[in-house]
Amino acid sequence: MSTIISVLINGLSLGAIYALIALGYTMVYGIAKMLNFAHGDIIMVGSYTIFITVMNLNIGGPVLTLVAAILFSVIVCTVFGVTIEKIAYKPLRGASPLAVLITAIGVSYFLQGSSQLLFGARALPITMPNLGNIDIGAAKVSVGTVVTLVVGIILMVALTVFIKNTRTGKAMVAVSEDKGAAQLMGINVNKIIMITFAIGSALAAFAALFYLFGIPAVNPTLGSMPGIKAFAAAVIGGIGSIPGAMLGGILMGLIESICKSIPALSSYTLAIEFGILILILLIRPIGLLGKKRRVKV
């Protein structure tokens, strides 16, 4: 029983990480209609920022250190996300999606290459502030996992509220529905796209911190696997749909956690996750919560 609870909680918290990353993918896809392959590497940038903060900053207590780390990480990631959008993606607005995709891949290579240049290719261990463990029912779960889950849910709720209730949020929905019409209504599309990138990158910064709770080491390709899994999660949920990304992320985390807890399946985790992705897409080609688009002739 205790293992079941801990597997579920670990799965949900991993799912929250994937959901946070998937939100970045899905929002950018919905609004800028592009696959931001460099999104995973924003997580890497965030982790290195956290690494530097945690290793160099000595202000009392683990909580304060973590707060400082996440603050810096959010700032750096947001700046990176917005700058990348300005330099690499903005000139290509209106170009073929494949060209934008290749540029995104180029940005991803660039971020990995530069971090390799700055910090070396080897993984650097990071000593995360110890938060201790907590008992939930019969299971012992680390506080980091619970924090991930709670903060993750808070962020997702906040994002939903932001999109539903604020002017900017409504403008984002409008741009994702119809860019041309939104422009005619006086919405500054370029600004909305910039804000989208900023929000996505800030969420990735949180994901970076939570990811480091689980695996406390940073390396230049750290972001690519969680990035690709989160992308898969966004597609499972229906890319472009915000609740879909949350659902897909949590599903992905649960699958991974359950597979890893069964010894016979643990080494096939990746194959099973992607297998389920393919199955879901074969049954529902638009993802679980995706909107069906009629093709007009």
Added chain:
Amino acid sequence: MQYIKNIKQSFKLKNNINYFVLIALLAVLIIADQFGLLGRSLTGLIIKMGYSAILAVSLNLVVGFLGELSLGHAGFMCAGAYIGCFFANYMYGVIDNKILVLVLAMIVGGLVATVLGFIVGLPALRLKGDYLAIVTLAFGEIIRNIFNNTSSETFGGAMGMSTKKFEGTTLFIITLITLTIVLFLCQSLIRSKHGRAITAIRDNEIAAKSMGINVTYYKLFVFALAACFAGVAGVLYGHSLSTVRQDAFTYNYSIEILVMVVLGGIGSMRGSIISASLIVYINALLQNNLSGDMAEIKQAVYAIILIIVVIFNNAPALKKVKDKLSVSNPAKKNKNPETIHDDEVDWRRVPTKIPMDEVLTANLPNNDEAESDTAEKGDK
């Protein structure tokens, strides 16, 4: 006989220049090799260029001509490399002729990859664009993950499978011959009526379907064919090294192949070959000349080149600058834009305006008349 006559009539140097260049290159290289001018590293580089070009050309079939984004090409290569080299390892004990074994291994690896390509093609019937991209990526990773979990007796698991490295310089000759054959097959396909059907599906699937093109058949066919060539390239790759490791075939490698295709020009076979060779060459150059800390600049420099080239080629704001600089600007070259060229890219520029008035006012045989005609004939 009629077929040969047709070939003779339609034979143009311009259309076949790729083969001539490749064959001439091969001849020069063989002669240079006979005189011992080619070092081991140079032949290694040529082999790498060769199989990269095969990968790029085959991916171009899917991305450039079928118009579907595939990010799982390295997965097919992985399957081809593992199965083909496993087969070759076994066959070396049975058959003495090394070249024959390699050819057989390429066939086996190609066939296995074909089957996998067919399986990946099935979701391609239902999915589009980015959904298909993630599914192909997922397939590639699943293939890799499965080979990673094999035991050490079969495929070596995480440590990789040891292969018999093909000694001597013959491998580069075989690689280039294979490339020529692959290129010939791809170009013949694209220039045939089947190729036109495939490009029709790319341009508008619904219109193609309503014209009676069997979309299911062609999609599966292109996916399977491209996978087959990737498998063949995988076998060549496996024979150029002494171990095959699954972590060489991550989705990053698929993306690198896609980059080759896009930089070479989507839908241009020649471009794919040139850009594949260039990228392999630049990578080797950066790797050899930058030592120590500088070696880590490689990826960043490569990325910057990539971003600049793509932005320059595609940015709407830079289109005017590009047209001025471009040598092969169609507007400059073709004095008469109405002329239809039998080239894989050019024929897309054919004016497609339909003379609607003529169509609507055309005299069609009246249905009633036709019926009464047959009735009369029946009476007689």
